[in-house]
Amino acid sequence: MAIAVICNWSGHLLLGKAREIADEVGERVVAISSSNDEESNQKLIYLGADEVLVCNAKNLTDWVSVVSRYVASESKVKMVLFPSDLESSIVMGAVYGTLQQRISPYLEGAHVLSGDTVSKKLDSSSVIDFQISPEKIALISLERSSVTEPFEDSSRFGKIRNYEVGEVSDFVRIFPEMIHSPSMKLVVLTGKDLGGSSFELAKGVAGRFGGEAKPLSGKLQVVYGPCLAIEVTSRLRDLPEFKGELLSISSREVPLSSLAKLFAVSPEIDRVLQKLSV
Numbered sequence: 001m002a003i004a005v006i007c008n009w010s011g012h013l014l015l016g017k018a019r020e021i022a023d024e025v026g027e028r029v030v031a032i033s034s035s036n037d038e039e040s041n042q043k044l045i046y047l048g049a050d051e052v053l054v055c056n057a058k059n060l061t062d063w064v065s066v067v068s069r070y071v072a073s074e075s076k077v078k079m080v081l082f083p084s085d086l087e088s089s090i091v092m093g094a095v096y097g098t099l100q101q102r103i104s105p106y107l108e109g110a111h112v113l114s115g116d117t118v119s120k121k122l123d124s125s126s127v128i129d130f131q132i133s134p135e136k137i138a139l140i141s142l143e144r145s146s147v148t149e150p151f152e153d154s155s156r157f158g159k160i161r162n163y164e165v166g167e168v169s170d171f172v173r174i175f176p177e178m179i180h181s182p183s184m185k186l187v188v189l190t191g192k193d194l195g196g197s198s199f200e201l202a203k204g205v206a207g208r209f210g211g212e213a214k215p216l217s218g219k220l221q222v223v224y225g226p227c228l229a230i231e232v233t234s235r236l237r238d239l240p241e242f243k244g245e246l247l248s249i250s251s252r253e254v255p256l257s258s259l260a261k262l263f264a265v266s267p268e269i270d271r272v273l274q275k276l277s278v
Contacts, residue, residue, distance in 0.1 A: 093245025186211030
C-alpha cells in the first residue's frame with residue numbers, strides 16, 4: 001500500500017507526516033510533482049518519498065486529470081494528501097465529484113492524521129473524527145501548521161519516474177466516464193452586483209483553471225461541477241442546485257456561505273481575483 005502526497009503548492013511539507021505514518025504501518029510514500037527540476041525531485045526523496053512521479057500538469061485542469069487517473073487506476077493506495085489551500089480544494093472537489101465511490105473519507109483542512117483516522121478541529125473544544133476505510137482511498141487536505149517540517153536525509157534512496165496522463169484514448173480506456181462527465185469543468189458563478197471590470201477578472205480566473213465564467217441568471221438551474229461563486233448574494237431559493245463542490249468569495253457574509261464547502265469574506269474582491277488569476 002502507498003500514501004501519495006501532492007507536492008505542489010508547498011505540499012512537500014507533508015512528506016514528513018506521510019513518512020511517519022508509512023513507517024508505522026509498513027507502507028510506501030509516493031510524491032507526485034509537476035517539477036522538471038531533477039534536483040528538486042531528488043530532494044523529495046530526501047524528505048521521505050520512496051518514489052517520485054513527475055507529471056506534466058500545467059494548470060488545475062491538468063491536476064484534476066492526473067489525480068483522477070491515479071485514484072482510478074492505482075489499487076494499492078491508502079490515501080492521497082494535499083496541502084490545505086484553494087488550489088487543492090478545487091482539484092479535490094473535481095476528483096471527488098467524479099470518483100465518489102472509490103473515496104472515503106473526503107476531508108478538507110484536517111488537523112490530525114494517523115494510519116487509521118483523520119480529525120478536524122471545529123473549535124477549541126470540538127473535534128470530528130473520521131475512520132479511514134481499508135477498502136477505499138482517503139482524499140485529505142492537511143493544514144500545514146499542524147505538521148512539523150520534514151527532515152531532509154540525503155542517505156535516503158528512491159526512484160523517480162514520469163507519470164503521464166497520456167492520450168485521450170488511453171484516458172478513456174482507464175476511466176471512460178470521466179471524459180464525458182460535466183463535473184470535470186469549473187464554473188465561476190458571478191453575482192448580479194459584480195461590476196464589469198470585476199467580471200473580466202472572474203473570467204481570467206475561470207480561464208486559468210480551465211473553466212467558464214457565468215453570470216447568475218434564472219436560466220441556470222443546475223451547476224454540476226466544482227463551482228467558485230463570486231459576490232453571489234441572492235437568497236438560497238433563488239440559487240441553482242449545486243451538484244459539485246462549492247466555494248464562495250464575497251465582500252460580506254451571504255446566504256450562500258451556509259452551502260459552501262469553503263468561503264472567504266473580503267472587501268477587496270478585485271484584489272482576491274487578481275491573485276487567483278495569475
